[in-house]
Amino acid sequence: MTTSRFTAMAQSKCPKCRVGKVFEGPVYGFKKQKMHERCPHCGLKFEVEPGYFYAAMYVSYAFSVAEVVALGLATAMLTKSESPWLYVSVLFGAILIFAPFNLRYSRLVLLHYLSPKIVYNPAYEIASEQK
Numbered sequence: 001m002t003t004s005r006f007t008a009m010a011q012s013k014c015p016k017c018r019v020g021k022v023f024e025g026p027v028y029g030f031k032k033q034k035m036h037e038r039c040p041h042c043g044l045k046f047e048v049e050p051g052y053f054y055a056a057m058y059v060s061y062a063f064s065v066a067e068v069v070a071l072g073l074a075t076a077m078l079t080k081s082e083s084p085w086l087y088v089s090v091l092f093g094a095i096l097i098f099a100p101f102n103l104r105y106s107r108l109v110l111l112h113y114l115s116p117k118i119v120y121n122p123a124y125e126i127a128s129e130q131k
């Protein structure tokens with residue numbers, strides 16, 4: 001059985017082998033998120049070229065807009081408030097809470113869906129299952 005692209009992305013696995021982890025540790029924690037330079041399983045260098053993850057900013061921006069719009073509408077519908085301070089505090093808090101998630105998943109979306117140079121090779125995953 002091979003892992004689907006979405007499952008591999010959600011579990012922060014490497015886009016090439018879908019076995020090795022891209023990040024060390026969990027999304028939320030007290031330690032700074034650290035990314036492996038190379039996949040511990042297949043050796044793929046995640047930063048394909050220098051500054052590659054600048055492109056993840058665009059994905060992160062899309063995530064932030066989606067989160068802010070959804071939470072702004074939810075706040076408006078639930079509270080029916082017109083106080084700008086309520087919206088400022090809810091949205092500012094949401095941006096802080098979602099920041100680690102956005103950092104990790106913007107890079108994972110970039111690696112899994114927006115990197116035509118990185119191709120999934122099921123041989124790595126099959127080899128790891130036979131061990």
Ligand SMILES: [Zn+2]
Pocket residue numbers: 014015016017018019020039040041042043044
């Ligand atoms: Zn790998």
